[in-house]
Amino acid sequence: MTNQNVVVPESTINLAITVAVANSSIFSTAAQKPPAAPGGYISISRKNFLKNLEINGGATINALVDSMRASSPTHHKSTPSLVDDQTSWMDQHPSALEMFEQIIDASKGKQIVMFLDYDGTLSPIVEDPDRAFMSKKMRATLRKLARCFPTAIVSGRCRDKVYKFVRLAELYYAGSHGMDIRGPVKGGSKYKKGGGAVLCQPASEFLPMIDEVYKELIERTKSTPGAKVENNKFCLSVHFRCVEEKKWDELIQQVKSVIKEYPKLRLTQGRKVLEIRPTIKWDKGKALEFLLESLGFANCSDVFPVYIGDDRTDEDAFKILRERGQGFGILVSKFPKDTNASYSLQEPNEVMDFLQRLVEWKQMSLGEEASV
Numbered sequence: 628m629t630n631q632n633v634v635v636p637e638s639t640i641n642l643a644i645t646v647a648v649a650n651s652s653i654f655s656t657a658a659q660k661p662p663a664a665p666g667g668y669i670s671i672s673r674k675n676f677l678k679n680l681e682i683n684g685g686a687t688i689n690a691l692v693d694s695m696r697a698s699s700p701t702h703h704k705s706t707p708s709l710v711d712d713q714t715s716w717m718d719q720h721p722s723a724l725e726m727f728e729q730i731i732d733a734s735k736g737k738q739i740v741m742f743l744d745y746d747g748t749l750s751p752i753v754e755d756p757d758r759a760f761m762s763k764k765m766r767a768t769l770r771k772l773a774r775c776f777p778t779a780i781v782s783g784r785c786r787d788k789v790y791k792f793v794r795l796a797e798l799y800y801a802g803s804h805g806m807d808i809r810g811p812v813k814g815g816s817k818y819k820k821g822g823g824a825v826l827c828q829p830a831s832e833f834l835p836m837i838d839e840v841y842k843e844l845i846e847r848t849k850s851t852p853g854a855k856v857e858n859n860k861f862c863l864s865v866h867f868r869c870v871e872e873k874k875w876d877e878l879i880q881q882v883k884s885v886i887k888e889y890p891k892l893r894l895t896q897g898r899k900v901l902e903i904r905p906t907i908k909w910d911k912g913k914a915l916e917f918l919l920e921s922l923g924f925a926n927c928s929d930v931f932p933v934y935i936g937d938d939r940t941d942e943d944a945f946k947i948l949r950e951r952g953q954g955f956g957i958l959v960s961k962f963p964k965d966t967n968a969s970y971s972l973q974e975p976n977e978v979m980d981f982l983q984r985l986v987e988w989k990q991m992s993l994g995e996e997a998s999v
């Protein structure tokens with residue numbers, strides 16, 4: 628078994644927020660409010676946004692509430708301009724199901740490696756995050772997928788929790804946004820030379836701090852009905868799926884009042900969730916690179932990584948794939964969003980169909996090889 632603790636330098640950024648708005652205008656000052664966002668998404672670059680924000684000012688709260696609203700759409704308004712937006716977005720990020728043949732052609736002669744986010748990708752986003760179960764059919768599909776390709780689940784959740792949802796010992800698991808990585812627990816991996824579990828925990832030193840902040844957040848947010856704090860071991864989530872929209876600013880105030888005492892932690896926002904993470908330079912993209920290296924594909928040109936995810940945090944992985952010029956990202960979304968992914972799928976059911984087609988293609992090609 629490999630037991631590797633990776634130490635990474637701290638970043639100086641304490642707070643990073645991505646804001647989704649209805650058009651492409653960038654706020655010139657922090658006081659400017661973004662327009663209402665009925666469904667379209669254009670994100671402001673993190674650099675510009677940080678430059679303009681007063682971290683502890685009131686405008687930050689407003690911007691964050693608007694961002695929460697925009698990133699948690701519940702319906703799609705069919706105004707003509709949005710239909711046009713959707714059409715042009717789909718031209719740039721076509722359905723991975725419709726482009727299946729082209730995708731397979733691009734992977735010819737290369738080893739496909741699968742990376743899958745969990746919430747909103749394999750399981751639907753449900754009101755109670757503890758009940759985000761995936762379907763039996765999805766589990767069966769994942770099992771077949773892992774027989775065909777090295778497969779990793781990459782999630783913001785605690786690794787143990789994701790494992791309890793997925794319950795497949797043959798997969799790789801990267802929990803806490805990739806800060807807790809483990810390889811297949813049963814019988815090692817057929818892909819990694821020598822087998823055995825990979826272990827990477829670059830934020831171990833933050834464990835006591837995360838526990839402390841977890842307790843404080845529970846205490847501080849208990850007056851906000853519906854708020855749910857989740858301890859993901861190396862990071863924390865404050866779910867606002869069940870919090871009334873008029874209470875969102877109050878919730879942010881509560882979270883920020885805790886976080887401001889911890890400059891080594893940063894606050895980001897995902898799909899119906901606020902995330903609190905150590906300020907280390909480690910994310911889902913780094914986890915993807917770590918896993919590729921662990922699988923022996925560090926400097927290989929014959930690898931074809933495919934990453935499927937639905938959240939802002941998955942963009943780090945999409946970006947790495949673009950930079951490497953290898954494989955591609957698939958964004959799971961019903962709505963246009965600014966993304967580094969190349970293709971799109973609308974919902975977990977479409978993800979399952981795509982994975983199933985990959986399995987069928989692989990089984991067919993193995994059958995053809997065997998008959999030659």
Ligand SMILES: [Mg+2]
Binds near residue numbers: 744937938
């Ligand atoms: Mg997700």
